[in-house]
Amino acid sequence: MKGHNVRRWKQFVVAGAMAALVAGMGSTLPSAFAGGMIKADEDKWISIGMGIRTSFNAQEGASPAGHYSNDFTINNARIYINGQIHKYVKFEFNTDCFNCNANGGAVLGANFGGNSSIGLLDAIGKFEFNEMANLWVGRMLLPSERGELNGPFYHATFDGFRTPFFPSDFSGNFSTSNGGATAPLSGGAGLYGRDNAATFWGKVHPGGTHLLYALAVSQGLRGGANVGSSLMYTGRLQWNLLNDEPNPGYYTSGTYYGTAGDIVAIAGSVQHQKDGAGNAAIGNSDFTGASVDLLVEKVLPNNMGVFTFNGEFKRHWANYGAGAFTTSPTTCFCTFNGHSWTVYGLYLIPQEVGIGRFQPYVRFTSVDPRYSAMRQEFEYGVNYIISGHNARISAYGRYGDLETKWINYGPNAAGNKVDSFHVALQLQY
Numbered sequence: 001m002k003g004h005n006v007r008r009w010k011q012f013v014v015a016g017a018m019a020a021l022v023a024g025m026g027s028t029l030p031s032a033f034a035g036g037m038i039k040a041d042e043d044k045w046i047s048i049g050m051g052i053r054t055s056f057n058a059q060e061g062a063s064p065a066g067h068y069s070n071d072f073t074i075n076n077a078r079i080y081i082n083g084q085i086h087k088y089v090k091f092e093f094n095t096d097c098f099n100c101n102a103n104g105g106a107v108l109g110a111n112f113g114g115n116s117s118i119g120l121l122d123a124i125g126k127f128e129f130n131e132m133a134n135l136w137v138g139r140m141l142l143p144s145e146r147g148e149l150n151g152p153f154y155h156a157t158f159d160g161f162r163t164p165f166f167p168s169d170f171s172g173n174f175s176t177s178n179g180g181a182t183a184p185l186s187g188g189a190g191l192y193g194r195d196n197a198a199t200f201w202g203k204v205h206p207g208g209t210h211l212l213y214a215l216a217v218s219q220g221l222r223g224g225a226n227v228g229s230s231l232m233y234t235g236r237l238q239w240n241l242l243n244d245e246p247n248p249g250y251y252t253s254g255t256y257y258g259t260a261g262d263i264v265a266i267a268g269s270v271q272h273q274k275d276g277a278g279n280a281a282i283g284n285s286d287f288t289g290a291s292v293d294l295l296v297e298k299v300l301p302n303n304m305g306v307f308t309f310n311g312e313f314k315r316h317w318a319n320y321g322a323g324a325f326t327t328s329p330t331t332c333f334c335t336f337n338g339h340s341w342t343v344y345g346l347y348l349i350p351q352e353v354g355i356g357r358f359q360p361y362v363r364f365t366s367v368d369p370r371y372s373a374m375r376q377e378f379e380y381g382v383n384y385i386i387s388g389h390n391a392r393i394s395a396y397g398r399y400g401d402l403e404t405k406w407i408n409y410g411p412n413a414a415g416n417k418v419d420s421f422h423v424a425l426q427l428q429y
Contacts, residue, residue: 001414003262004068007181007281007366013100015420017117020287021213024257024404026128032052032329036049036429038195039096040090040137041344043084043085043086043087043249044083044086045083046081046082046083046345047079047080047081047082047083048078048079049078049080049197049428049429050078050428050429051076051077051080051153051426051427051428052074052076052077052078052177052425052426052427052428053074053075053076053077053152053153053364053424053425053426053427054072054073054074054075055072055073055158055422055423055425056070056071056072056073056076056422056423056424057071057072057073057420057421058070058071058420058421058422059403059418059419059421060230060418060419060420061416061418061419062410062418062420063110063227064167065177067403068371068421071280072101072406073100074101074154075095075100075101075152075233075258075424076097076100076152077096077097077100077118078094078095078121078153079094079095080094080305081093086125086217087406088129089125089126089127089128090126090128091124091125091126092122092123092124092126093122093123093124093420094121094122095118095119095120095121096118096119096121096192097117097118098117098118098119098191098192098312099117103389115330118402120139121139121192121194122139122140122141123138123139124136124138124139125137125138126249129235130202130214131202131203131204131401132202132203132204132270133200133202134200134202135198135199135200135247135328135351136199136201136249137197137199138196138197139194139195139196139197139239140194140195140197140198140199141193141194141198141251142166142190142193142194142195142199142216142234142271143201143214143215143216143234143235143236143250143269144193144217144233144234144269144271144289144291145166145236145267145293145326146252146254146267146293146295146310146312146316147160147161147163147238147292147293147312147425148166148169149176149250149251149252149423150251150252150253150254151193151251152251153303153389153426153428154251154254154389155254156254156255156310156344156346156361156381156397157254157310157344157363157379157381157383157394157396158314158392158394158422158424158426158428159422159424160254161232162363162402163222163312163314163341163365163367163377164314164316164335164336164338164340164367164369164409164425165193165335165336165407166193166270166271166289166316166335167189167190167220167221167232167271167276167277167289167333167335168189168190168191168192168194168195168220168271169190169191169193169223169335170189170208170335170407171189171190171191171333172188172191172227173188173191173225173280174188174190174191174195174196174219174222174322175188175222184311185280186222186342187221187222187223187224187225187226188217188222189216189219189220189221189222189232189276189332189333189355190218190220193231193402195216195218195219195220195232195394196218196219197216197218197219198216198217198218199214199215199216199250200214200215200216201213201214201215201249201250202279205298209239209241209242209400210239210240210244211237211238211240211252212236212237212238212239212240212248212358213235213236213237213238214234214235214362215233215235216233216234216262217231217232217233218231218232218233218234219231219232220232220273220276220287221273221275221276221277221287221333223277224275224280224285224331224332224333225275225276225277225280225284225285225320225332225333226274226275226276226340226370227275227277227280227284228274228275230273230274230275230276231273232271232272232273232276233272233374234270234271234274235269235270235271235313236250236267236268236269237267238252238265238266238267239261239265239266239267239270240264240265241264241265241266242261242262242263242264242331243258243260243261243262243263245263245265247259249375250293253311254295254308255297255306255308255388256297256345256363256388257306257348257359257386257388258297258299258306260297261299262297262298262299262359263295263296263297264295264296264359265294265295265296266292266293266294267288267292267293267294268290268291268293268418269291270288270289270290271287271288271289271290271291272286272287273286274286275337276318277318277320277333277335277337278318278319278320278321278324278332278335279324279331279332279333280322280331281331282320282321282323282324282332283321283324284318284320284343285318285321286317286318286319287316287317287318287319287335287412288316288317288318289313289314289315289316289317290315290316291312291313291315292312292313293310293311293312293313294299294309294310294311294312295308295310296308297309303350304350305347305348305349305350306347306348306350306386307345307346307347307348308345308346308348309343309346310342310343310344310345311341311342311343311347312341312343313340313341313343314339314340314358315339316335316336316337316339317336317337318334318335318336318337319337319396320332320337320373322336322386322410322411323355325371325409325410325411325412328339334409336369336407336409337367337369337370337371337409338367338369338370338372338409339368340365340366340367340368341365341366342363342364342365342366343363343364344361344362344363344364344379345362345363346359346360346361346383346424347357347359347361348385354384356384356385356386356393357385358382358383358384358385359382359384359385360381360382361380361381361382361383362379362380363378363380364377364378364379365377365379365400365402366378366380367402369409371410372405372408372409372410372411373405373413373414375400375401375402375405375413375415376400376401376402377398377399377400377401377402377403378398378399378400379396379397380393380396380397380400381394381395381396381397381422382395384412389426389428390427390428390429391426391427391428392425392426393425393426394422394423394424394425394426395418395422395424396421396422397420397421397422397425398419398420398422399417399418399419399420400417400418401415401416401417401418401421403415404416404417404418405420
């Protein structure tokens with residue numbers, strides 16, 4: 001245990017030193033970023049932007065020789081296109097590099113010269129009539145918990161996805177194909193938290209507060225256990241007691257770095273699909289997922305910085321039985337069944353160092369599957385904030401068995417508690 005503590009302190013010192021080095025060397029970089037826009041008139045415009053996330057990762061025992069791994073990764077490479085063609089009609093079209101972080105660049109046999117594949121992320125037609133009633137149709141994020149709606153670029157930490165995914169993020173595809181496999185298939189329930197859906201959303205302001213609702217009907221799991229082609233239903237209700245959050249639609253952020261003032265937002269979501277999990281041969285199961293999330297952000301008086309707290313609790317029900325794990329992985333959509341929670345706090349130091357400000361933080365995550373072993377993780381780190389979510393450098397360490405057991409929710413899940421160290425860069429325009 002003492003050895004682990006020594007390594008963690010060394011990693012934390014290195015993280016601070018590297019962030020400070022970047023702060024000192026980066027004085028010539030621009031400090032503001034914004035997407036480009038072309039306007040025909042007030043009701044017709046189009047904008048284009050980009051986003052990249054890349055990281056260096058070292059994990060104890062993960063190299064072939066059993067030492068620390070040393071890997072550079074492209075986490076995301078996105079192109080954003082948004083526009084408006086009528087007073088009440090808009091659109092959103094985004095792409096991503098789906099397998100940039102896969103060795104060899106191949107997922108389900110698809111690759112481009114052994115490298116990476118750029119694919120469709122979002123394709124949304126938006127009918128936005130007024131603040132209270134709007135309809136989005138196409139491929140989009142489902143309105144589940146804040147973690148999903150932050151997306152990777154608007155989390156308070158670089159790797160925000162540490163609790164179990166809802167089906168659309170647990171899945172690896174929208175269709176039932178599986179690289180030409182001939183065995184019974186588990187199907188697909190979406191990708192990157194997206195699904196083909198229609199979402200009705202709006203916002204009202206009772207008593208000076210801000211209440212946002214979103215209701216979605218989507219495909220959910222196709223094929224596999226869902227022999228009746230049932231649909232998935234998702235609903236989210238978010239109540240901001242103090243200031244409102246300046247986001248498009250029902251999207252969220254994990255922090256605003258104090259720019260939105262004081263925020264207290266509590267929200268709940270529920271998702272359900274008949275026969276949305278399990279194994280058609282051994283036993284279908286309905287899927288139901290519920291979550292509660294909390295964001296508190298306080299701008300301290302007298303320019304004393306910004307404190308941010310995020311908390312989340314999830315409970316998923318998918319009673320496919322432990323026997324489903326004994327079959328081929330292609331025949332069971334064994335999404336998470338159990339409960340999980342995570343909490344983290346961040347403090348944005350007000351004084352600038354170089355071109356940005358430091359934001360140290362700590363986080364704890366616990367995941368308890370019904371048919372598998374509990375896994376937990378402690379994370380500590382520092383963000384270097386150059387331009388909010390548009391330009392940020394992160395250095396952080398972890399200790400736990402969440403990464404070694406990861407999304408194996410079967411009885412055979414095994415993994416030691418290990419240290420890992422990460423340095424990451426995020427840029428958007």
